[in-house]
Amino acid sequence: MWKDLFTKKKKYASIPSEQMRHEVPEGIMTKCPKCKKIMYTKELIKNLRVCMSCGYHHTMPSRERINSLLDEGSFHEYDADMISVNPLQFPGYMEKLEEDRRKSNLNEAVITGEGTLNGHPLVIAVMDSAFRMGSMGSVVGEKITRAIEKAGERHVPFLIFTASGGARMQEGVLSLMQMAKTSAALKRFSDEGGLIISVMTHPTTGGVSASFASLGDYNFAEPGALIGFAGRRVIEQTVREELPEDFQTAEFLLKHGQLDAVIHRHDLKDTLTTVLDIHHRGGEHGWWQN
Amino acid sequence: MVAELEFEKPLIELRKKISELKEFMKTTDVDLSSEIEKLEARLAKLENDIYANLTPWDRVQIARHPNRPTTLDYIERLFTHFLECHGDRCFGDDEAIVGGIAKYDGLPVTVIGHQRGKDTKENIRRNFGMPHPEGYRKALRLMKQAEKFHRPIICFIDTKGAYPGKAAEERGQSEAIARNLFEMAGLTVPIVCIVIGEGGSGGALALGVGNHIHMLENSTYSVISPEGAAAILWKDASLARRAAETMKITADDLKELGIIDEIIPEVRGGAHRDVDQQAAEIDKVLKRSLTQLLKLDGEALVRQRYEKFKQIGQFTFLHDNLRVK
Numbered sequence: 272m273w274k275d276l277f278t279k280k281k282k283y284a285s286i287p288s289e290q291m292r293h294e295v296p297e298g299i300m301t302k303c304p305k306c307k308k309i310m311y312t313k314e315l316i317k318n319l320r321v322c323m324s325c326g327y328h329h330t331m332p333s334r335e336r337i338n339s340l341l342d343e344g345s346f347h348e349y350d351a352d353m354i355s356v357n358p359l360q361f362p363g364y365m366e367k368l369e370e371d372r373r374k375s376n377l378n379e380a381v382i383t384g385e386g387t388l389n390g391h392p393l394v395i396a397v398m399d400s401a402f403r404m405g406s407m408g409s410v411v412g413e414k415i416t417r418a419i420e421k422a423g424e425r426h427v428p429f430l431i432f433t434a435s436g437g438a439r440m441q442e443g444v445l446s447l448m449q450m451a452k453t454s455a456a457l458k459r460f461s462d463e464g465g466l467i468i469s470v471m472t473h474p475t476t477g478g479v480s481a482s483f484a485s486l487g488d489y490n491f492a493e494p495g496a497l498i499g500f501a502g503r504r505v506i507e508q509t510v511r512e513e514l515p516e517d518f519q520t521a522e523f524l525l526k527h528g529q530l531d532a533v534i535h536r537h538d539l540k541d542t543l544t545t546v547l548d549i550h551h552r553g554g555e556h557g558w559w560q561n
Numbered sequence: 562m563v564a565e566l567e568f569e570k571p572l573i574e575l576r577k578k579i580s581e582l583k584e585f586m587k588t589t590d591v592d593l594s595s596e597i598e599k600l601e602a603r604l605a606k607l608e609n610d611i612y613a614n615l616t617p618w619d620r621v622q623i624a625r626h627p628n629r630p631t632t633l634d635y636i637e638r639l640f641t642h643f644l645e646c647h648g649d650r651c652f653g654d655d656e657a658i659v660g661g662i663a664k665y666d667g668l669p670v671t672v673i674g675h676q677r678g679k680d681t682k683e684n685i686r687r688n689f690g691m692p693h694p695e696g697y698r699k700a701l702r703l704m705k706q707a708e709k710f711h712r713p714i715i716c717f718i719d720t721k722g723a724y725p726g727k728a729a730e731e732r733g734q735s736e737a738i739a740r741n742l743f744e745m746a747g748l749t750v751p752i753v754c755i756v757i758g759e760g761g762s763g764g765a766l767a768l769g770v771g772n773h774i775h776m777l778e779n780s781t782y783s784v785i786s787p788e789g790a791a792a793i794l795w796k797d798a799s800l801a802r803r804a805a806e807t808m809k810i811t812a813d814d815l816k817e818l819g820i821i822d823e824i825i826p827e828v829r830g831g832a833h834r835d836v837d838q839q840a841a842e843i844d845k846v847l848k849r850s851l852t853q854l855l856k857l858d859g860e861a862l863v864r865q866r867y868e869k870f871k872q873i874g875q876f877t878f879l880h881d882n883l884r885v886k
Binding site for chain 1: 723724725726727729730731732733734735736738739740742743744746747762763766767769770782783784785790793794807808809810814815818820866867870871873874875876877878879880
């Protein structure tokens with residue numbers, strides 16, 4: 272018993288888990304996960320979070336995305352206060368939502384709203400992987416559906432940036448049905464002549480890649496983004512064969528005819544402007560009218 | 562011989578005992594009829610107890626029963642003049658989905674469904690009912706054809722999910738599913754979807770954007786298999802039973818969540834016990850569905866389908882928890 276007092280306590284070094292490391296508030300410096308170079312976070316942000324040394328596209332928070340594309344002060348957000356409930360009474364779900372709200376400073380995994388991009392009015396939806404891995408539950412489905420409907424009412428293009436692990440498990444089959452709901456909204460919008468532009472960012476998988484992400488009149492992606500239906504591990508287990516290094520990357524999809532183009536983040540605004548310009552209705556005059 | 566399920570074991574043992582006693586009575590002079598009568602009464606009660614209180618996990622087992630009737634079993638019984646149409650005209654013919662034209666009590670229709678195999682050989686040919694993109698593209702081709710000729714579409718849903726493979730990804734599994742959701746939403750003919758076995762995720766939904774959606778009593782419909790959910794949520798696939806309870810995947814659950822229209826009653830013990838009887842039950846509901854939907858014109862059908870899916874989902878607003886929809 273007395274001996275217990277004198278035993279030397281083992282000392283443990285605490286190694287932060289992968290998750291912990293991501294949760295650490297962004298410091299002054301950021302390390303590139305690809306080239307391992309350390310750089311000033313401020314400079315990285317100024318460079319639209321594209322690594323200055325290797326071109327790796329770091330995850331871009333939804334608000335930064337909107338600011339980087341839309342004309343200053345033009346953005347007006349929709350349904351900012353819409354939040355999830357716990358329809359299946361899934362144990363621990365509410366706590367997880369609360370935690371993500373606090374950590375990400377977001378109410379849900381997508382921000383929707385309207386604004387102008389180089390003068391072109393549009394409705395925009397930007398998913399954010401910082402909230403529940405961008406997973407789609409009722410709120411994400413509803414916000415995107417409403418945004419598409421708004422684009423239809425306003426006769427403006429619909430631009431979506433996807434970043435999602437897929438359907439949200441905790442809302443079960445309700446999440447699954449959001450795939451049909453959003454796709455139906457896009458169909459109606461498309462039939463009215465609406466322009467749909469989808470930009471897939473890292474990662475776009477599962478139920479999101481198998482619904483609105485793939486339904487653009489133009490499907491673009493950022494370099495290196497992971498895009499696919501089934502997870503790599505699941506496929507490896509079922510097929511038991513070596514998958515190519517670039518499997519399910521934006522470049523892999525481009526090669527297999529699944530994308531219109533892979534666009535570097537620095538060129539994105541110009542490319543989108545060109546697309547919007549070409550689809551601009553009315554107002555232009557030229558030789559073809561004579 | 563029908564394969565028996567885990568929860569049916571007590572029944573099997575009791576039945577065995579009864580038949581043993583009967584055998585014994587035949588060979589000897591001992592009168593055991595009162596004994597047997599008692600046991601038979603107990604069997605009837607036990608049967609009632611077990612089949613009236615099926616857990617979600619029990620239903621998963623029934624939905625996956627190797628003898629569970631498939632799309633082709635029902636097509637054979639519900640329709641006449643079925644002509645199977647193959648191929649997506651782009652890549653190949655995916656036998657995990659069957660489809661074609663037929664008559665339903667005289668009415669020309671298009672029928673499409675996931676198709677599992679009955680034995681290992683057929684299962685390999687049909688990839689265990691897990692489609693590749695060309696399967697979905699074939700289905701869409703047939704649906705567009707149905708629209709052109711104003712035929713109602715009937716879809717039977719029965720898949721573990723879209724196939725997770727290298728080739729499927731290369732050929733655009735995501736796009737194929739997304740395209741079906743998109744195009745089905747706009748079809749101007751009635752679409753009736755019936756979940757007859759497992760409704761697994763996007764691979765099931767890709768045939769599931771209907772005006773009416775019905776489920777057999779012991780079928781399931783979910784965002785992911787119970788095993789998959791357990792692996793993701795608790796990193797342990799053996800917790801599938803718990804996941805089945807938590808994920809709300811039974812016909813009752815889906816009715817309550819406002820997703821499906823009708824629950825089609827099953828033969829006691831599961832559809833595999835009497836396929837003809839089960840087909841007759843489906844027939845009743847299908848007839849009722851089509852009778853209603855045939856009254857609507859194309860525009861009304863598209864609108865009804867849109868509204869049906871638009872209302873699915875639950876959410877609230879910050880500081881205003883009363884505005885739950």
